Every structure is written in C-alpha cells, then in structure tokens.
Amino acid sequence: MAHTPHPVDEVLPFGQLLAVGIQHVLVMYAGAIAVPLIIGAALKLPKEQVAFLISSDLFACGIVTLVQCLGVWKFGIRLPVIMGVSFAPVGPMVAMASSGAGITTIFGATIAAGVFAILIAPFFGRLMRFFPPIVTGTIILTIGITLFPVAINWAGGGRGAANFGEPRNLLIAVIVLLAILLINKYLKGFIANISVLLGMAIGFVLALPFGFVDFSGIGQAAWFAPVRPFAFGMPSFDLAAIASLCLVMVVIMVESLGMFLALGDLTMRPVSRNDATRGLRTDGLGTVIGGVFNTFPHSSFSQNIGLVGITGVKSRWVVAVSGGILILLGLLPKLSNLIASIPVVVLGGAGIAMFGMVAATGVKILSKVDFESKNNLLVIAISLGVGVIPLVAPSFFAHMPAWAGPLTHSGITLAAVFAILLNALFNRGGETGNIEQALAAEMPLSLRKGDGEPASWE
Template sequence: MSVINTDLKGKANPTEQPVDEVERHLPIAQLFTLGLQHVLVMYAGAVAVPLVIGGSLGLPKEQIAFLISADLFCCGIVTLLQCLGVGRLIGIRLPVIMSVTFAAVTPMVAIGADPTIGLTGIFGATIASGIIATLLVPVIGRLMPLFPTVVTGVVITSIGISIMQVGIHWAAGGKGNPDYGNPLYLGTSLVVLVFILLVTRYAKGFLSNISVLLGILFGFGIAAAMGKVSFAGIADAPWFAPIKPFAFGWPTFEPVSIITLTVVMLITFIESMGMFLALGDIVGRPTKQEDIMRGLRVDGIGTVIGGVFNSFPHTSFSQNVGLVSVTGISSRWVCVMSGGILITFGLIPKMALVVASVPQFVLGGAGIVMFGMVLATGIRILSRVNYTTNRYNLYIVAISLGIGMIPVVSHDFFSQLPAAIQPLLHSGILLATVSAVILNYYFNGYKPDGATDKEPSDQRVDKVEVKE
C-alpha cells in the first residue's frame, strides 16, 4: 500500500514520488533514537525470561548474566531476520521486534528442574521444537480463512486485554516486587503517563514521535532523584563478551520436553498471527496468507537460533506493535536499527546493565499507553463487523472475549485440571482465539472471503483493499 510521502511533521510533499511508509528510510540519528525507544520498551520483558529461568534453576550470577546477554544477542539477530527477510520465504518485512516468549517459561522451568535433563535439555527442546514448528508453518498458513474480521478483531482485542496486565504490573513496581503497589511507584507511573500525553499533544514533528522515549527518560530522572535506580554490577561488567554457541554444553534432546515446547510454539504461532494482523492494519499494509507464513517461519527459525546460542523460543513482541501505533512511524528500518542495538547490548554487558537499570514502575505509564493502543486497534477492527443483519456476531465477540479474560481475572480458574494442559489454559489469547474460530464456524460457516461478517456498506471497500 503506497501513500504520499510526508516529512516527520506530517506535511505532504507533492514533488516526491509516492512511497510505502513501511519502506521509508529516515535520517540515521532519527533511526537510532526511534530504534532505542523500541529497545527500551521491550527490554524488561526480554531480560525477564532468562532472569526467571536462571533464578529458578539456581544458576550463579555470572551464568544468569550470560543468559541475559545471549538473549539480547539472539533478539537482535531474529529481529533483523524478521524485518530484513531472506528471499521470498523468510521474514514479514514489517516493523516487528522479536524476543523470547513468556508462554514457554513454566514448561522450561519444569524441564530444567529435572536433574537428568537440566539447562541443556531446555536448549535441546528449544532447537527441536523450532525445527518442527518451522516445518508446520504451511499447515498453519492454511488456517487463515478461519480468521475473518470478527475473529481477527477478537484475537487482537484479547491481545490488548492480556498484555495490559504487563503495563499494570509495571506501574505497581513489577510482579513479585515485595513493595508492589507503593504509592511512589503509582505516582511516578502516572507522571510518566501525563508527560507522554503532554508531549503527544503539544510537541511537533520528531519530538512527538518519540514521546514514549522522552517519558521513560523523564521518569528515569525522577526515579534517580528519589534514589530508586540501582547501577549495581555495571562497574564489574566487562566491556565486551562474545556469545558462543552451546556455551553450557551439547544440547540434550528429550522427547517429552520437545513435544511440550512444540505445543508452546503452536500457541505462540496463533498469538503471532494476531500480532501480524494487527500490525498490518496499523501500518496500512493488510497481511496476506503468504506474509503470515513468512513471519511465522522466523518464529521457528529464531527459536532454533535461540537454542543454539543459549536462548529460548522467540516470538513477536506485542508491546512494540502498540508503540508503532503510538508513534505513527511505520518504517521497518527503525526495527532494523533496534536489532543492531540489541546485538550491541548483547556483546557489551555494561550497556545492557545500564538499560536494565530503568525501574519497571517508570515503564508503567508508557506501557498503559502502548498496550491500550493494541486494545484500541482490536476495538476498531470489531467496529467493522456486521452486527446489523448478523446478530450471531454479537455472541461470537461476547463469549470469546469473556472466555479470553478467564486467565486475566482468575489465575486459579483451571487449577484443578491436569498440569499437562495448564500452559494452554493460561493463555487468554489462545482461549479467545479458539473460541472465536469455533463459534464463527458454528454460526457463520466457512467463508474464505470473510465478507459476510462485515457491515453491508463496507463489503465492497474491503474487497478492493484485499486486491491491492
């Protein structure tokens, strides 16, 4: 989808040829600033997984630090793979940030806790599940006709609802923080939120586009003044540390562990499909079946890369999709820059620790803005659905979103069910998606063009967009 070229102030320049905003090249200084903004947004989530796994397995501090560096290094490589692409089969070539998935944490801790398998068992299962998932991408791609507008809207809305938990936990000081909910944390998060809104409303051009970054820096200054920022460990960290493959030994391939992480990968595939659909809607480039398949291949290949370089399963990060919506900057080259920054952070531990020193409550105000934008995108898509002549769509939306909220409002709802299926039941996105697909098939049948779920007046326009 091509649009008239504009400058960062939003003014059209009629003398230039139309340009696809996703392909737009920005000045290097702006690319770096916008790329760093993406990194700051995803950083806490990226380092949380190796911290949790390393802590749960009782690893020494230096090994946990290496896991974090390896994680950042892999995030950068896989982000570049997704944004730049390879040939016609790999990479969605949209502004996507890739990172490790939270969905795999619980099963990976269980795998690592087995003394006969340990950490090398996690890496072995990660590599094998990535290979299997990559081979299954064509099968997943054929499911796209099951995602008409009503289902897509439910999926993206459920993503927004689910990840809003992250922003709320950040604002309260971070999940597991013994001082969770401290008024100081809540107040700082509110100040950051207000600051972002002021910049968005009154700043012009590039400053408005980096409102989230400015808000984080402003909040960081407040936190530092209050003595809530810790730079512990930075002085002792080396300036450069290479990431070696199989640093913990040759991976262990255990069948049950492989099957478990393969199921997790299929769950993340469904979530990634929702992310890609949302992102395509945000940047004005509707994602097609082949786009989805190219993006999912990077999920699988990135997971293999993660296992080789001492990291974990990878997926697209939803908070960065929200950031694209907030900034209005659709260029994939911004995320290419983010990938380069992540690789640098992975190789230079001192830099990684500086960014890690940003308190989570500072990120809280920014998180509410960004995650809310994902939720708003889902609501916008649901507004296109035909409720006038097809009342069944109301049931699909109502029931699916209700089921998807179960893990959000009640963590013990499924506690009496078998432990083996707990990872499936704790994903509100998965529950909402499965529910919406089944209900849509039950009420509306299988309609590949998806036209019947839209308002009658919108059907002709939507078909034209698909042809583009």
C-alpha cells in the same frame, strides 16, 4: 514523478531511526530479560551464568529481529516486528528444570521445537481465511487486555515489591503517562514520534532522587563479551521435553498470527497468506537460533505493536535498527546493565498507553463487524469471557492435565480458539468478511492495484 515508498519501507534520517529504535528496545527490554532470569533461577545457575543467558538472549533477539524486518529468503514478514523470548514456554521449561533436566535438555527441546515450527508454518499461513475481522479484532482486543496487568504491576513498582503501590511509584508512572499524552497533543513530527522515549527519560530523571535507579553491577560488568554457540555444551534431546515445547510453539504461532494482522492494520499493509507464513517461519527460525545461542523459544513481541500505534512510525527499518541495538547490548554487558537500571515504574506509565493502543486496535477492527447480528455479539462475548479466565483466576485450570498447560494458561490462545470455532459455527467461518479484504477497502487508491487487490509487497 518520484515513487513514494510505502511508510513501512520508508528509510528515515539516521537520527530518527536511532531514537525510535532505542524507544522500541526500551519497551521490550524488561520482557526480554525476564525469561532467562526465571529459568536461570529455576536451574539454580550462578549469577555470572544468568548474566550470560541474558546477553545471549539479547544477541539472539537482535539477529531474529533483523531477519523478521528485512527478510532473508523465505523468512521475515518485512513489517516493524521486534522479536523476543516468549513467556509461553516458561511453565514447561520450569517443570523440566524441577524434574532434574539440565539446561542442555531445554536447549535441545528449543531447537527441535523451532524446526517443528518452520515445517508447519505454511499450514498456519493457510488458516488466514479463518481470521475475518470478528476473529482478528477479538484476538487483538484480548492481547491488549492481557497486557494491561503487566503495565499496572510495573506502575505499582513490580509484582511482589515491598513498596508496591506507594504514592511515589504511582506519581512517577502518572507523570510518564501524562508526558506521553501532552507530547502527542501539543508537539508534532519527530518529537511526537519519540514521545514514549521522552516520557521514559523524564520518568528516569524523576526516579533518581527517590533511589529507584539501581546502578549496581554496571561497574563489574565487562565492556565486551562474545556470545558463543553451545556455551553450556552440546544439546541433548528428550522426546517428552520436545513434545511439550512443540505444543507451546503452536500456541506462540496462533498469537503471532493475530499480532501480524494487527500490525498489518496499523501500518495499512494487509498481511497476505505468504506474508503470514514468512513471519511464522521466522518464529521457528528464531527459536532454533535461540537454542543454538543459549536461549529459549522466540515470538513476536505484542507490546511493541502499541508503540507503532502511538508514534505512527511504521518503518520496518526503525525496528531493524532496534535489532542492531539488541545485538550490541548482547555483546556489551556494561551497556545492557545500564538499560536494565530503568525502574519498572517508568515502564508502567508507558505501558498503560502502549498496551491500550493494542486493545484499541482490536476495537477498530471490530468496528468492521455487523453488530446487528446477535450471533456476532455472542462470538465476541464468549471469546472475550473465556480469554480473560487466566487473567482473573490463574488457578482456574489447575486440575487440568499438565500437557494442556500451554493452552489453558494463555488467554490469547483461548480467545483465538473460541473465536475461530464460534465464528465457524455461527457464520460458517467467514460471512463477516476476510481481514485482508476489509483492510484493502480502506487503503488509499495510490496503494492499490487493479480491482482493489493490494499492491504486492514482495
């Protein structure tokens, strides 16, 4: 009898791998290029250097995505995780730029912070016991809620856009969303798996006559441009800059741990302590690679978790193909400019569905919690309430010390810290059950080994 691979390890036909892989790239592309645009502007770099930062960013994202999905030595969680440049360090890096630090200082701090993350990853892996369903579900629900404003701003035309909220913007976003819903309801198999890609293609075509698609820059972009390490010069190392980005890496790793557990739930492959350590170690490795290849700290992208939920495609090989596409985009500026021409209103319609799936996954995990206990309700209520503070009142912590910024500016981290501490207070850290045990109990018998222990994924 032939062995049936776990859906995470399934290798789909090449056409399906390519189509779903492109879908993952389109979902993360806007977020991937945003950080180099912001930092390039803060450093007042010329346009061609900003364009090079974007190419470097895509190239590094592709390399680290391949490591995360396929696994190399002690690196890589081997789940469908796409990697991108994190938004968490934007504040500290802009502050460095404003204080006169050059780009080589930012790259030096990035490399040092990556090494720091690699070294502390095993410690974070040991924190798994502090992440029972009540904590994990709350964090993942907060991630979804935190992503909603991104999708809503995209659907409106982009934050600060002159035509924000115009009926035609909303119309295109709604049509994209409806297309995704209808394809999922009425079509099956491969077509349903690429519902987001098809919905975005429909939105792209509809946006053309409205003049929303900007093809400028494609003609001038080169067909091929290599990404050179240390293109801006050798990195310089400043202790204050390194300390600030090391603190950011702790925040990134807390968020990534929650995302890994969410993905483990969606793919029915429970994340062990060793899995988590390998995934977090790759966040650090990606950050080192980023600093070497002229870009910034990396993390696992949460928006793509929602795509796994919508499509039901759990194969890590799909996202490995996405990594290959990202490498190509980094080396082919003309192609990356074409992808960048997709209007944000199109992304907005897709984002509402995908980010909603992240939040829904959090609700699903919370369904394992005993809600007869008032204490559990309090843990969730307070953690969610604190987690949305940066969302509804961005200046709430304006008078806190600058070093606290990475913590206070991240609703996900605030929710995680409060959920862990309150659960420790009310439930002594784990009376609601470990997330691995809860997920293992739901697994089909064919995927378990003796005594209910999940089969090894090594």
